Amino acid sequence: xxxxxxxxxxxxxxxxxxxxxxxxxxxxxxxxxxxxxxxxxxxxxxxxxxxxxxxxxxxxxxxxxxxxxxxxxxxxxxxxxxxxxxxxxxxxxxxxxxxxxxxxxxxxxxxxxxxxxxxxxxxxxxxxxxxxxxxxxxxxxxxxxxxxxxxxxxxxxxxxxxxxxxxxxxxxxxxxxxxxxxxxxxxxxxxxxxxxxxxxxxxxxxxxxx
Numbered sequence: 380x381x382x383x384x385x386x387x388x389x390x391x392x393x394x395x396x397x398x399x400x401x402x403x404x405x406x407x408x409x410x411x412x413x414x415x416x417x418x419x420x421x422x423x424x425x426x427x428x429x430x431x432x433x434x435x436x437x438x439x440x441x442x443x444x445x446x447x448x449x450x451x452x453x454x455x456x457x458x459x460x461x462x463x464x465x466x467x468x469x470x471x472x473x474x475x476x477x478x479x480x481x482x483x484x485x486x487x488x489x490x491x492x493x494x495x496x497x498x499x500x501x502x503x504x505x506x507x508x509x510x511x512x513x514x515x516x517x518x519x520x521x522x523x524x525x526x527x528x529x530x531x532x533x534x535x536x537x538x539x540x541x542x543x544x545x546x547x548x549x550x551x552x553x554x555x556x557x558x559x560x561x562x563x564x565x566x567x568x569x570x571x572x573x574x575x576x577x578x579x580x581x582x583x584x585x586x587x588x589x
């Protein structure tokens with residue numbers, strides 16, 4: 380079985396930038412290509428039970444902090460390597476699905492002049508209502524929480540809470556359906572396990588911290 384090479388510390392941030400570029404090209408490229416023929420899936424029974432909470436946008440956009448934060452905190456070579464490849468695979472798997480089966484969501488478009496809705500407006504301009512299933516937002520939040528927890532016990536608990544709030548916010552902000560969240564968690568799990576096999580030859584248990 381082929382194995383993935385470990386990433387040396389001096390290449391850490393160079394690869395972070397390359398990974399960010401890969402994400403942007405893949406994610407936004409898939410959104411543009413799938414925009415005109417995306418399937419609009421209506422809210423399900425569980426989705427209708429979840430309230431629309433505008434203020435949870437602060438948790439949602441904190442996704443853009445937890446990822447670079449995880450790259451700062453995760454220092455062990457094996458953990459960093461596994462995290463980088465896991466996020467890369469999650470992006471690759473998700474964007475492939477976005478291209479093969481593009482989906483869209485009807486999100487609340489009513490906006491006012493408040494700070495929260497100004498941020499929502501900016502989010503809507505940057506992120507089209509496509510690329511719904513699976514939620515890559517959820518997948519990357521899961522992986523960030525997992526790998527921080529692999530190195531830190533107590534701060535690992537904080538990272539789990541943080542990533543959980545991000546995941547919940549994807550539904551309370553009506554950016555994703557429940558099924559999208561389940562798909563995102565599945566993508567994160569698959570990417571984590573596959574990367575563990577390709578690096579170590581066996582699947583490591585889910586994190587306990589140290």
